[in-house]
Every structure is written in structure tokens, then in C-alpha cells.
Amino acid sequence: MRGYDRSVSAADHELGPETVWHLQLPEIRFGRDAVEELGFQLAGQGVTEGAHGLLVTDETLVDVGHADRVTDHLEDAGYDVTVWNGVEREPSIETVDSCIEFVRENEGEDGYDFYLGFGGGSCMDVAKGTRAVVANGGEVLDYIAEPTGNGESLTESGPPLILMPTTAGTGAEISPVGIFAVEEKEIKEAISSNHVRADAAVLDPTFTTTLPAEQTAKTAMDALGHAIEGYTTHPFDGLLRASDPSERPVYAGRTELTELFSEKAIELLSGNVRRVVHNGDDVEARAAMLKGALFGAIAGLTAGATLCHAMAYPVGNKYHTYHGETIAVLTPASTLGYNAASDPERFVEVAEMLGADTDGMGTREAADQARREYVRLQQDLNVIPSGLNELAGITENDVDWLASQTVETQQRLLRCNPRPVTTEDAAEIFRDALYNWE
Numbered sequence: 001m002r003g004y005d006r007s008v009s010a011a012d013h014e015l016g017p018e019t020v021w022h023l024q025l026p027e028i029r030f031g032r033d034a035v036e037e038l039g040f041q042l043a044g045q046g047v048t049e050g051a052h053g054l055l056v057t058d059e060t061l062v063d064v065g066h067a068d069r070v071t072d073h074l075e076d077a078g079y080d081v082t083v084w085n086g087v088e089r090e091p092s093i094e095t096v097d098s099c100i101e102f103v104r105e106n107e108g109e110d111g112y113d114f115y116l117g118f119g120g121g122s123c124m125d126v127a128k129g130t131r132a133v134v135a136n137g138g139e140v141l142d143y144i145a146e147p148t149g150n151g152e153s154l155t156e157s158g159p160p161l162i163l164m165p166t167t168a169g170t171g172a173e174i175s176p177v178g179i180f181a182v183e184e185k186e187i188k189e190a191i192s193s194n195h196v197r198a199d200a201a202v203l204d205p206t207f208t209t210t211l212p213a214e215q216t217a218k219t220a221m222d223a224l225g226h227a228i229e230g231y232t233t234h235p236f237d238g239l240l241r242a243s244d245p246s247e248r249p250v251y252a253g254r255t256e257l258t259e260l261f262s263e264k265a266i267e268l269l270s271g272n273v274r275r276v277v278h279n280g281d282d283v284e285a286r287a288a289m290l291k292g293a294l295f296g297a298i299a300g301l302t303a304g305a306t307l308c309h310a311m312a313y314p315v316g317n318k319y320h321t322y323h324g325e326t327i328a329v330l331t332p333a334s335t336l337g338y339n340a341a342s343d344p345e346r347f348v349e350v351a352e353m354l355g356a357d358t359d360g361m362g363t364r365e366a367a368d369q370a371r372r373e374y375v376r377l378q379q380d381l382n383v384i385p386s387g388l389n390e391l392a393g394i395t396e397n398d399v400d401w402l403a404s405q406t407v408e409t410q411q412r413l414l415r416c417n418p419r420p421v422t423t424e425d426a427a428e429i430f431r432d433a434l435y436n437w438e
């Protein structure tokens, strides 16, 4: 059986290839001390002075004083803010439900006048989920796809939501999804809708300097994955035309515009990650990383993440590994290994963006330099596991289960992969990823 939905290809289909692309983003405010413009940003979203908002964050950001910096600016601007700091790593549906309960107990069914998600992807996702469910009624599971949830559609966006990332990685500040763990099933499920997307993203690199080196490296690898996967996915006009604009998928293929963002993101991220991992206080390099992660997300989370992200979800669900670390370990074998055969010339470009010298090489050899250069980068960072084996003790015996899970549960991502992937192919790629270096 081929685990690839041919219907995504425009060939032999009466609708023909896609001719239109579309890019939807929150309003973006970026730069050092951008937090000082938060009041102005909220006023721009129509939130009047005296309004009452909720800041969704975690304990660490409260402890280091970052949350106070945000609330102080808001209070100076005349807003009243309550802090909810119950977000944990890889948040569960129960976490979002407890935040929703907090909102309803304090503010009733209508909830707060505005919401802020402040932190890594986990905090931003909980803020997205909370605003969406409070605005639409019910509980989180109502809006998760069947069979886990009830599969209802969101119809309301709710009051303004502003997201402020404190890591350079996930891209949750611009994406239309919130991802939550379903603990009893050991899987993750998403609420995915344009109603989930924030109204504004405020990115201030001064909040990212306290992130420890190891997490800095891992989140950077997630961002780099978005940029490279977005650059190497199908072009939008190679995919099947949407029968109706509302049917166009969230991951709709690459365009000239997403390619520009990918190129710049790969350059910024691969060119600055060594600096921030070895000196976290380097605000200039931190700003370059935050910008690189934003650009990577604009590219990858619009054009679409591919095989590597598809393979990372079963690994993360079963072994509870960090998303960025899992992406880092799988990228050499998947994106830069298996997929390189789909379009070697494009991977030569990736190799050069990563800083490889391909002078005098044939196309195939030059394309292979992308993988070499990427692995060299990982080794320099000194905190990335050498493969799936070191990551979580994964061995040859686990490969078949991971491969079948990937193909059975991740078609949303695999359908956009530039090369078809069967269960046997996936097993071979997982095997290749056990050891990226000795």
C-alpha cells in the first residue's frame, strides 16, 4: 500500500492545478523593547482603557520577573491584568480546561476583554485554546477532530489575543493551531482554525536571553526545520486546486513569497545559533534568532511542514521527547536524506544557505552537503543527541511501529511531502536516524 494520497497531485484531475495562494498573518510587532508598545498594540486592537485581560504563562516566567515586566507595561497603559501561570511543558487538554474554568469562575461565560499568551509554544497554545473555547462555549474536546473529540467547528474568534514568544522556535505566535496532549491516549491533538490564530504577535528578543543553552539549541532546530521543510515542499501550483476558497488547506504549498522567508530564515538561524548557544546574553544574536524563527514559521507553517514533522509526532507521543530535539534528530535522515532525491538542485541551494562549500561538485554530491553541514552544526552545538538511539533509547525493534504510526496518523503532513512515503520507506528512514554520527 502506498501511504500517499495521490489526490493531492493536480495530474489527471478535472479541477486542475491550484492557481491562487493566500497568506494570513497576525499583525506583527518586532524588536528590542517591543513590550513597551503593548498598550499601543492593544488600543490598536480596539481594547479600551480599564479593560480586564488575562496573561497566560508559566511559573518560570513569573519567577524570573518577565511576567511582571509585561503586566507593569499594561498597567501603566491603563489595563487591568490577571496572571494565570498554570502552563506546563507539552500542555494537556486538561490544562486548557483548567484555564477555561479559571476564566469562567472569575469573569463569567463572556470571559476577559483580551488575552495574552506569554512564553514558549506551550503558553501560547494554551492561550489560543482558552480564548477559542470561552468564545465558542463548551470544552476543548468539542473542537478536537473525531474520534478523540466531537469535531465541532469554531465560529467565533473572540476578543483580541496577543501572543509574545520567549523562545525562538515554535512559530505558535503566527500559526492557526493549538496542540494539546491527550494523556490517557498518549497522543496529541490539535484545534486548527483561522479562529485560533492570534490578532497580533509582539516579539521582543530581550525576553529570550534567559532561555538556557540546551533549550535554545533545541527550539532553534525546530525553527530551522520549519524553514527547510517549507523551502522543499511542493510548489502551491503543483497541488490540486481548492474547489472553494474555504476548502484550501492550511498547508498549501510553497510560493515565491514563502521561499523568500525560508531563505532568510535558514541564513539567520544557521548563522546565529552557535552564537546564542555559547553566549545567551548576546541580544543581537538573540534578535536574529527570534526573527529567523518568525520567518521560518511564516514560510514553513504556511507552505507546510513535511515528512520530518510527520515522523516526529509518533516519537514525541511515545517517548515524551522535546519537539525541537526530535526534529533535530530526524532532519538529517528525512528532510535532508530521503527527500533530497525529490529535487537535488533545490537541496544544493539549501546546502549553500546552510553555509556549505559546494564548489566543483556534481549536483548529487552538492545536495548531500546539506545533510553534512546540518550534522556538523548539531555537533558544534554539543547538546543535540546523536540520533534516535541516544534521544530515547530507540532501537531497530521500535522502527516498524513508529513507521506504521507515521503513515497511519500523519497523512495531513505526508500528503504534502515532495516524495511519496510508504510504511517501508518510513521504517528505513527511522533506521537511518538511529545514529546520525558515532
Ligand SMILES: [Fe+2]
Pocket (backbone or CB within 6 Å): 170, 222, 223, 225, 226, 309, 323, 327
Ligand atoms: Fe515544529
